[in-house]
Amino acid sequence: xxxxxxxxxxxxxxxAFMQEIEETTGLASTDWPxxxxxxxxxxxxxxxxxxxxxxxxKIAENVFFCAAHWKQTPRVVRGALRAYLKHPLGRRMxxxxxxxxxxxxxxxxxxxxxxxxxxxxxxxxYLPSLDEHERWNTEGLLASLxx
Numbered sequence: 001x002x003x004x005x006x007x008x009x010x011x012x013x014x015x016a017f018m019q020e021i022e023e024t025t026g027l028a029s030t031d032w033p034x035x036x037x038x039x040x041x042x043x044x045x046x047x048x049x050x051x052x053x054x055x056x057x058k059i060a061e062n063v064f065f066c067a068a069h070w071k072q073t074p075r076v077v078r079g080a081l082r083a084y085l086k087h088p089l090g091r092r093m094x095x096x097x098x099x100x101x102x103x104x105x106x107x108x109x110x111x112x113x114x115x116x117x118x119x120x121x122x123x124x125x126y127l128p129s130l131d132e133h134e135r136w137n138t139e140g141l142l143a144s145l146x147x
Contacts, residue, residue: 103145
């Protein structure tokens with residue numbers, strides 16, 4: 001499971017895109033429809049200026065983590081998760097995603113716990129293959145998952 005690298009922050013187009021993502025994210029907690037509209041507008045503005053794959057993954061990441069964090073409905077979170085998992089994430093981001101999904105499911109949607117637990121189990125399976133630092137970080141992340 002290998003992700004791909006995003007452009008460096010020293011790239012002015014990527015920096016502008018990331019700045020706009022951050023600004024748009026502020027809407028997620030108070031006005032979900034405006035947040036989603038803002039992301040679609042942001043995507044149109046930056047199309048052709050930043051790599052498409054990186055832009056789509058970053059938007060999908062943002063939608064999933066905001067949906068889970070702000071306790072959106074199961075339909076919204078599941079859709080965001082499906083969209084995000086279509087992108088190559090790499091093990092670190094997959095671990096964070098599994099943990100966030102589990103946290104959300106344990107608080108909002110018990111029906112999603114089996115799927116979340118399956119993702120966490122997958123993370124546990126690849127723990128031995130991680131370097132010492134990543135294994136330590138991932139083990140800490142998994143230890144924080146309490147019902």
